[in-house]
Amino acid sequence: MSTTMSLQTSVEDAPEERSSFFIGTADSDNVSEEEGHHHQLVLQKANALASENCLREAIYWFSVALRYGPVRPEQLSTFVECILRNFKTIAAGPEESAQIRDNSGNDVFDCPNCHNFLGEAVTVACGHTYCKRCLQRRLLSKCKLCREAVKGGEEKVSVVLCGLLDKWFPDELKKSKTLCEVDELCRRKRYQEAVSLATNVIQSGNDGAQNCNCIRDNSFVNKTEMHSLLLCLVATKGFKQQAAIAKTYRSVPVDLLDASDFECSLCMRLFFEPVTTPCGHTFCKNCLERCLDHTPQCPLCKESLKEYLACRKYMVTAVLDTLIKQYLSQEYAERAKAHLDETKELSDLSKNVPIFVCTMAYPTVPCPLHVFEPRYRLMIRRCMDTGTRQFGMCINDPQKGFADYGCMLIIRSVHFLPDGRSVVDTIGGKRFRVLSRGVKDGYRTADIEHLEDTKVEDSDELERLQELHDAVYEQARVWFQNLKIRFHNQILQHFGPMPEREADIQATPNGPACCWWLLAVLPIDPRYQLSVLSMTSLKERLVKIQHILTYLQSIPNN
Ligand SMILES: [Zn+2]
Ligand SMILES: [Zn+2]
Ligand SMILES: [Zn+2]
Ligand SMILES: [Zn+2]
Known part of the structure; x- marks a missing residue:
């Protein structure tokens, strides 16, 4: 019943209603139970106000609720949504170019997990990029975009990407960094400092980003209550996930676009298939792989990349790849053409x-x-x-x-x-x-x-060639069969069994496989082997092998 009533309550008459609660508790025999009951009622009222989008009133009643007892973060979800609905967004400027979104329709400059500005961007092993806060707080075990497992560790920001974000969206980056610090302070349980930092962020946000003007205007709210609320907000994981509501897409200021910002420090060309190392450095995939052939270290900071090398994934940093293709399409087309030409040459x-x-x-x-x-x-x-x-x-x-x-x-x-x-x-x-x-x-x-072997066309000649082949094959079979078991097994292990006799000895330009197998296993000088390899007459090749076999069989105990 009180919930229905509260919907008509304005800010001005709220204190009276609150005093009626106090009267109620004073009359009661069991104060703590009554207070618990009131706590629930006040919370219900606050939530109802929040769901009706009455932010000012909701803030007031949540602060009242906090006086009666603790408010768990999950009890604030409606409130958080209400705050977010009241977020203001800045419209895109006139000189800005087209905005870009990733495959799932998100702004590429947003973290795929919390949908907030990437800020201190960290590229994980799968090539997707998250905000440092989400990774630091271990908010994801699997990548939101590709479901690959995300390993926790020392999160190093992507140097190139952060440089770009700092150049294009300096205010937003600053804000993100501060929020990271707030997180860090909370983790170290230095709540007072965290709260004042968080308050600063909200109060300073005038341009380039959303700002919660309603909270700022609420001077009637007691400061400590506000702080407690903020603390709850910071602690509420749901807060970040809800932030996608009422958001516009960022676009890169064209006058701040510079192809040299996307240059690989190894080849001095535009990144092609850019990959980002765990130490946060970016190179063309091929350039980095070539460096790692020599030493498993980052070419820039010398950090060990042994683990990175062992994974052999080299996933392309999706954000950078998208930005290059979108904003530097001509440069990219040239670079891709050069790569294609190189590939053709190598093929x-x-x-x-x-x-x-x-x-x-x-x-x-x-x-x-x-x-x-x-x-x-x-x-x-x-x-x-x-x-x-x-x-x-x-x-x-x-x-x-x-x-x-x-x-x-x-x-x-x-x-x-x-x-x-x-x-x-x-x-x-x-x-x-x-x-x-x-x-x-x-x-x-x-x-x-x-x-290629010269094909024998004459039928008489071919018949003689077949006879020679059969004789050599039989001779070889006997030689192999009588070979000491140790050598026999070694040959089997390295070269496999002697190839089967072939029906058509001229079927391939290389002739029967048994000749090559014999050349490989017979103990002969490489120069001799080379001369047989170069022959394009099967007859000559068979004669040479016959000589070797006859010689080997003439030596006792070979
Ligand atoms: Zn995030
Ligand atoms: Zn991924
Ligand atoms: Zn390169
Ligand atoms: Zn490095």
């Missing part, structure tokens, strides 16, 4: 093909590699990024740098170790001849032409 499988100078490789034969040198880490990554998944393998040549012939290796899988090294499982592809040599970012490259 060419006949010109400037990356060459791994290491070991002999043969068509169809597996070749596991342990990659640890920075230049080869880069090479393997490029093979994967461009999608070619191939590179040339050559043995060393003291004069030329690497041999004249080699074999393409196709990457089947890459297993990255936490420190950035990797175990790369490859299998031999086409053979090639080197036409010219070059160097790219530390590793060798070559212009190449592929080698």
